[in-house]
Every structure is written in C-alpha cells, then in structure tokens.
Amino acid sequence: MTERFSFTLEAADGRARKGVISTPRGEIRTPAFMPVGTAATVKAMMPESVAATGADILLGNTYHLMLRPGAERIERLGGLHRFMNWSGPILTDSGGFQVMSLAELRKLTEEGVTFRSHVDGSRHMLSPETSMDIQRQLGSDIVMCFDECPALPADHDRIAESMRLSMRWAQRSRDAFGDRPGHALFGIQQGGDVEDLRGESAEALQEIGFDGYAIGGLAVGEGQKIMFQVLDYAPGMLPADKPRYLMGVGKPDDIVGAVKRGVDMMDCVLPSRSGRTGQAWTRRGQVNIKNARHADDPRPLDEACTCPACTNYSRAYLHHVFRSGEIISSMLLTWHNLHYYQELMAEMRDAISAGSFDAFEADFNAQRSAGDI
Numbered sequence: 001m002t003e004r005f006s007f008t009l010e011a012a013d014g015r016a017r018k019g020v021i022s023t024p025r026g027e028i029r030t031p032a033f034m035p036v037g038t039a040a041t042v043k044a045m046m047p048e049s050v051a052a053t054g055a056d057i058l059l060g061n062t063y064h065l066m067l068r069p070g071a072e073r074i075e076r077l078g079g080l081h082r083f084m085n086w087s088g089p090i091l092t093d094s095g096g097f098q099v100m101s102l103a104e105l106r107k108l109t110e111e112g113v114t115f116r117s118h119v120d121g122s123r124h125m126l127s128p129e130t131s132m133d134i135q136r137q138l139g140s141d142i143v144m145c146f147d148e149c150p151a152l153p154a155d156h157d158r159i160a161e162s163m164r165l166s167m168r169w170a171q172r173s174r175d176a177f178g179d180r181p182g183h184a185l186f187g188i189q190q191g192g193d194v195e196d197l198r199g200e201s202a203e204a205l206q207e208i209g210f211d212g213y214a215i216g217g218l219a220v221g222e223g224q225k226i227m228f229q230v231l232d233y234a235p236g237m238l239p240a241d242k243p244r245y246l247m248g249v250g251k252p253d254d255i256v257g258a259v260k261r262g263v264d265m266m267d268c269v270l271p272s273r274s275g276r277t278g279q280a281w282t283r284r285g286q287v288n289i290k291n292a293r294h295a296d297d298p299r300p301l302d303e304a305c306t307c308p309a310c311t312n313y314s315r316a317y318l319h320h321v322f323r324s325g326e327i328i329s330s331m332l333l334t335w336h337n338l339h340y341y342q343e344l345m346a347e348m349r350d351a352i353s354a355g356s357f358d359a360f361e362a363d364f365n366a367q368r369s370a371g372d373i
C-alpha cells in the first residue's frame, strides 16, 4: 500500500500510453475509464458490481453531493468512500461545470459562482477555496481544480478570457489545497479549440505544478472532428510523466480516438445513462433494446460478452423488462455497458503493451456497424 500518489508509464505505442497510477486506496490501470457515481452511487449498480466490471476508480460530483446530502454530513459519516461503500480510489470534480449546467440564478464573478440549488432553491457559493474544502470533506483521492468551462462554439476573446480566469482559479485551488500526501490535485487545461490558448493554459498550469492534468473544455457540443483536432496537439502540451484526463468523454469511438492521441483517463455518464434508456453498446455496434424486433430474439445482446446480462438473458427478456419498466432492466443494461467499456479499456492496455494498437483500432472500426444491430 503506497502512502503517495504516483504515476508509472509502462508502455507506449505511438502516442497511446499504458501505465499505472498508485494511490493509498489502490492502483488505477491506465488508460482508465471512470464510471460516474454522481450522487454517491453509480445508478442501478451495487459497488461490488461496479468493481466486477473492472473499474478501478469512480467519479463523484461535488455539485450534487454538496447540495444533497451535504459535504459536512458525508464527512461526519466517515467520508465518501465509507458512505457509498467503495474502498477504491475516487476522483471528484470541482463543481464548476455542473453549476453552469444545472443550477439556477447563477452569478459568476472573479471570486467564484453564487447560485441557487436546483434541489431546494437554497443559496450557495462555489469558489476555488470552497471547492477544495468540499472535496477535502468528501475525502476524494483525486481533487479537481475549480474552473470555468465555456460552451463551444465561442469567439476567441471569450475563450481567452474564460481560460485566464480558470488559470487564476487554478492557482487559488493549488494554494487552498495545501499539502495533502496521498491525495492528488489535477489542473484543468482550457482554451477551447484555439491552439495558442491551449498552449498558454498548459504553460500556466505547469508553472503552478499539479499531480495530473485534465483536458477540459471539450465534449461540450463541438463534435468529434473538432475534439480530435484539439486532441492532435493538446495532450502533448502537458507533462508526459503525469496522467492526462479527458473530461466527459465519451462514446466508444471517442474513447479509442482519445487513447490513440495520448489520453490516460476518461469519465462519461453515457454507458450508465444510456443503459437506463435501453441503449446497449457492443463491439459490433449499438442495440436499442426497446425496438420491437428484439421481442422474440433468444440471442444475448452480444454472444462474445461475458457480463451477467449476456450470460444469462436473451434480448427478448431485456426487451420485455425494459418495456415493462422493470428495475432489473436498468441493472442489466448498465452492467453490460460498463462491462463493455472496461473490456475496451483492457483491450487497449493489452494492445499498447503488445505494440499492436493500430491493429486493435483497425479491428475495432471493422467490427462496428453504423446502425443498430
């Protein structure tokens, strides 16, 4: 058990990297996908089931947890790991992104963001300082800087102004985080789809110094083409010896393209959220289980998948429980999707070790049909 936070690069294939992040609560194999446990639960999953899918680390949302049940309450009850019965590493976001998308009556100033809770209308303020306090109360292992993420498309000046605010907030986050051995603070690169602003942000963050570096400001409506154009240069601007975390990504082909371009960690609600809407992701494409054509289909979602849904149930059954609104529908489809995502990450880690990432990517693209299967 290590008392420190460290990142060890084990192999590289082109710009794709394989490594391990060591934390006091366990190791994270990279490239890693983090399931999202927004309100102290990965929806429709028991923690032991999340672990069974192969996930090493979860993401928790500061915005949701500070409003309900409250960070002080979680601290009093022993911290987020104890509270949600997850003993492995947890990364918490800093709240800024969700305040801007979920809260009401937001007011953004140099100090931070004041807002009303979407839960009960109560007034709150998030700033670099309060976000660091909240994430400390939650007890997360990887803490994210408090930043501002502009929606794209946006003009150059707006992106520049927002990025520079986020860099001032990164310094304040670093100062407020203090010295917490075994806990990590990640900076978040901003700069939209403007290469020189991305470079300015990367330099500013390295000046301050962080344990890892996130690529923020993407997956905000720009589309995969622009996202990949930014990922063709942004990861390389960040220190090679620290983890690179792409926030909010994504569909399986987004993830493969991001790992190819040097990303080490990702998180996304897609596999869990789409599981609840009847959308299954498989190596051969998507299965929309609510479609009537599955009503008599005795086959599993994916013959090659070893998850409980594919091992024990037919498409006909999954179609039935989805159409009937049965709770097991969300359980089985979420489990399958998270299992598939983790299998994808494991295959990429193996391919990078074997120096066969290009062959993996070619096979990944060849197997997938664009439409439903």
Ligand SMILES: CNc1nc2cc3nc(NC)[nH]c3cc2c(=O)[nH]1
Pocket: 093, 094, 095, 096, 097, 144, 145, 147, 148, 149, 188, 215, 216, 217, 218, 219, 220, 247, 248, 249
């Ligand atoms: C916590 N800070 C922070 N979170 C984010 C979450 C995101 N989630 C997406 N797409 C689903 N893009 C994101 C960007 C950021 C970002 O730039 N900053």
Ligand SMILES: [Zn+2]
Pocket: 301, 302, 305, 306, 307, 308, 309, 310, 311, 336, 337, 339
């Ligand atoms: Zn499956």
